[in-house]
Amino acid sequence: DGETIAVFTKNQTNPFFQTVRVGADNMAKTLNAKTLQYIPTKPDSIPEQLSQIEDVVVKKPSAIVFTPVDYKAMVPGVEKINDAKIPVVNITDRSAGGKFLSFVGADDYSLGLETARFLLKTLGGKGNIVIIEGVKGSLTNVDRVRGFNDALKENPGAKLLASQPGNYQRLQALQVMENLMQSNAQIDGVLAANDAMAVGAIEALDGANRKAQVIGINGTKEAIDAIKSGKLLASGDYNGFFQGCLGTMMAVRSLRNQPIINEIVLKPTVITKDNYQPFDQPLEQRTCPTFEEASKLGAK
Amino acid sequence: MNAPGNAAATPLLELRDISKTFPGVKALDDVSFALYAGEVHMLLGENGAGKSSLMKVLCGAYSADAGEFFFEGKKVTIASTADAQKLGIAVIFQEFSLVPYLDIAQNIFLGREPKGRIPGTIDRRRILADARRLLDTIGFDIDPSVIVNTLGVAQQQMVEIAKAISQNARILVMDEPTAALSDRETELLFALIARLKADGVSIVYISHRMAEVFSLGDRITVLRDGRRIDGVRPADVTPDQLVRMMVGRTVDMTYPRNFADKPGEVLLTVKGLTAASGISDINIEVRRGEIVGLCGLVGSGRSEVARAIFGADPVASGEIVFDGKPISGEPDVAARRGIALIPESRKSEGLALLRSVGDNLVVSALRKLFPSGLFDPRSGQRTADGLIRQLRIATPSARQTVGLLSGGNQQKVVIGKWLAAGAKLFIFDEPTRGIDVGAKSEIFALIDRLVAEGAAALMISSEQVEICHVCDRAYVMREGRVAGHLTRNELTEENIVRLGMHHA
Amino acid sequence: MREAAVVSQPNPLQRIPGVAIVLGALIVLFGAIAPGFLTPANLSNVLVQSTILSMLALPMTLIIMTEGLDLSMGAVLTLTSLCVAIVSLATQSMLLGLGAGVLVGAAFGTVNGWLVAILGIPPFVATLGTLGMAQGLSLIVSDGQSVVGIPHGVRDIYSATLLGIPVPIVIALVTYAAFHGLLYHTRFGSYVFALGGNREALRYAGLSPNKLLIAVYAIGGTMAGIAGLLMTARMNSGHPTAGLGLEFDAIAAVAVGGTSFERGNGWLLGTLLGVIAVGVLRNGLNLISLPSSVQVASVGVLVIVALFLDGLRSRA
């Protein structure tokens, strides 16, 4: 009891990581452990997260729950943790190297694939589609966009008009959408690699008095609200809350010499008008899954 | 025009038919100039006559549009400062050429540092020793490892001189070297000039001070409007004649004034003024219709009094009453109440050099001219044009960049902005520094007119003659305090010096 | 006797307080409240973490002394880091990688110098422009992806030790010594003072301010190249955003260290202390695990407080 778990997330601006942190805190509380949050002051800064690892290694927490800001560039950092013999669980983005007790994440590819399939099904398998990508080169984005594209391939009736980056940023997505609407008279569907961009695209459509079906990914609160009000067609649930819960759970369990699951890839859930209710409650009121539930969640 | 000593000598350096045009200004127009070995050659002329420009051409800093150079009779080209240095020409410029955060030794030998053992390094011991020796020869007692930034203007001037001397120059150009020097340092400089002359060094000396022209000069060349007017020997001319050559008309150098018999009501009372800037217990009174002098040695704290009254420096204690009411605060308060400061350094403190004459002329009067707060460029332009006419500022138009005007005209612009603002008390800090005789008399006439119309003036000047000529009375300062007061009848140079000297 | 006694001799130590007070206070504070702060391992940590920034901040000091600025350094470092990664990956040679990084860095530095000195574009603008170019090139050559799989030797640069001292610290110390020698003991150093203090003086001394200025910026770019190697070694990969924004940290460190933006008034050791102060602050806050938002604000507070203290003393 009383273990300290250092939780590393990428930034304090993206609501997704807030859900991860709340999940971790929540689980730690139920297990009678303590969390310490480490977040780079500059969002997604590689050197800063490396420094934080070095500092934390000095501090020697009982275990670490780790989201790399970049899955390749942080490998030396992970190896430092390994060298210091601190047990570490990888969550969210799968690190390209290093030894982990366990990985807990969502399958970005199937998230992209399933949400896009849902949108295309709603459109009847045809229509003019645009993709708004996230940050180029980020693992989440690469896989999500691959999923989008594969779904498009399954529907030859659909036409991809453009695939432009919005860097996961609302304003950029809004402006990209505004500009795309100028050169494309008819846009039927928008595949956005996250909710903020999806909502930005919706604002652009609203501003131009145009309609299109839009999907996002992450299942954030604003996405749920938008789904409720019918503006957003769907959002893929990335389930940061569970990732935080389960990462912490595995870390603590391994410290207590209890069995753990080495890999949990959460199954994609497409949140739509029909199934949003469970997601529509404040984070603080959600409860973490138990170990038994976890084993059913998608362990491979 | 003959060479000094023997008539057969060829000039050491000769410039023939030099012309140089700047956009809008013909700075030099077919000027010829000859310099002989071992002479002190005075270069005279009004502000903007082209003296500095000629010297910059001579030392390769400016390239002439036309003209030829001869060194010891042989034709040479001076296309860069390096060319000039090879010929042994060294210059002390009007604007300092020192690097503030290097020490004295490094400044003296900048670009000619003794090489250390490791390539690229400086031999620290040698540079200090060399500098030490050099400073000793010019009688400047200071540690050469002192950073230049901490030196006063006069000390910096001495470093400039040391720097020039260090180049073993055969020709030394000094552009107004005494403008910032105290009497003691001026004497040192004159002694040094005598020594250099004896060693056969030729000196070109630019000055607006008549006394120096006659005490130092072997020959005189006068420029006007970029043309060479004449070359004479001091023995053959009177000051009045020289002035006429420079200005093209006669100028009364006694600056006649209509002294008021009865001074007006009290405008400014300073009681027990003390400030951290180094002045204490200053008591001064200025009445309408008066010009009150404030004299003393350089560093005696005159500027600090002026700045404290104007609110430019914080006041520690004491009281300033202006026009019947106490005054305190920043310069904007003083300005609004009707006090004007014409600061010591017009370039850095008086003008926005890159802005136009018109912009500079109206800047202090904005509130008065446009009480609504709305600015009307056309009306501003008219006000500026009026002032340009009234003050006879020589400028192509109100739109000319003020930094391109000559010093005297720049000074008029600084005064002009306070005329527009309707100031009642004018504080002049060295109003005639670096200004030619013609402009000087115009400025004094202007001050006279201002006080005759009911304003008052407090005038700081290092030229005691000027104080004696134009002031109704004067305070003399010493070491941050008022050492004495001189009435119109007592106002003589001897009295000023006696009161202002240390240990008097 | 000598007038030097009258004139206040400018003691470079006079400038210490601003940074030194802050640094001293931080060390005392964290020593008292942060567990593990004063351990050798942690102190070595702080210093190692400060090396990359110091390698930007030292040349930045020279650039600021010329009344200039180099906003492109962080982006150039990013680009050179990618170059190191790409070239050493392709050739399997660390030296060729370093060579490529230094070459690209020096090229950017030279372009900066050329824009500033020859075209006369204000440094802020010129280097804001090259910042964009370097950032764009980084994205283009990497297509936004990390570059991995580089030879193992590269990584050792960051993690190996020499006589028990971590190699990055050795590199930083050598760099500092080199810059100290360059600035205070060579002719070039004197000319750097003159570039900011009085460019005319250089011209009259027959020297070319333009060439010197280009040299100063080129040194900045070259150092960004070398720091790029360290960055690559640290991440064992290249990444197109790795160094973005570091230039502002470097500028802040220089300012905190007491170098003024005017008239060639610079202090190299102050810069180093400034860099370490930033490092100590971040490290200490990590150790006591304050909320991350406090950490974000604390850097800003540090900068403001240090400059405020400096201002107090210069007025006194």
Added chain:
Amino acid sequence: MTDIAKESLSPPRSFLSQDAIQLFYRLLAVLLICAVLAVLNDSFLSLGNILNVLRQASLTFFIASGLTLVVLTAGLDLSVGANVALSACVAGTVIHTTGSPALGILTGLACGGIVGLLNGIMVTALRIPSFIATYGMLWVLNGLTYWYMAGETLHGFPAGFRQIGSGYLFGLPIPVYLLLVFLGIGTLFAQRTIWGQEIYAIGANPVAARLSGIPVTRRLLLVYAVSGTMAGLASIIFLSRLNSAEADIGESLTLPAIAAVLIGGTSLFGGIGTVFGTFIGALILTLVLNGMNLLAVSANWQPLVTGIIVILAVWLDMKTRRRGQ
């Protein structure tokens, strides 16, 4: 007529005329870019796209216009982006809790203005160089915003409020009206008020300005406060246009705003520049991004192209000015 001859030799340097020449060159540049884009892409010249460009330029312009005044005094405000983020979050909260957009707008403007004022105090009373002071402020504001938002977003605002950012009036987007209004106010303020004149004078030589009786400290406070308030205004536009606020919205706004000021011909050394120039600077930046979107150029090229444009614009500006003198 010798006077006229002289004048043509040393051309006008003030009362706007030199600036007018520079603005003319810039408008030419805008037309050139437009012509190129029109040739390359059919949809560029559509009314919809032009309004689109204007609306996008307006956000940059609001931030950059206040910044222009700061730069005119030879200062810089690096905190504008962070200020937009904080103000948006604060204003958003007020609207959510009170339900009153008017109150929210006022709070947003006040929050921006207070931050600006604090910048001004650091620059004047504490005498910290503006570049450093506002860089410090940037981090303080980020910290505050991160703490306040705790990783959440605010979204969903009343429809009336959202009209400000996304609504239309007589076929024109409302931000475009605001843009015109503030362009007019800014230009009048800088060129036709004595405060504006004093700001130019301070930028040209702060020491001389103070000794000319200009209350330099108060004017600087005003300028930084205005810059902050304009950031507050931008935050309102942002909020109503995106219908949401999050902590990181400011990061991408600062450098474009500075770039717009510089492309617009305002000199970092102070005393030279116009608000209208900044508008054109914002327009050029937006046009280029818009063009790249329309032509589907990879976003990887955006920083590169922006960098080249900044250098080119300032260099051309200097060229033409030098020829003028």
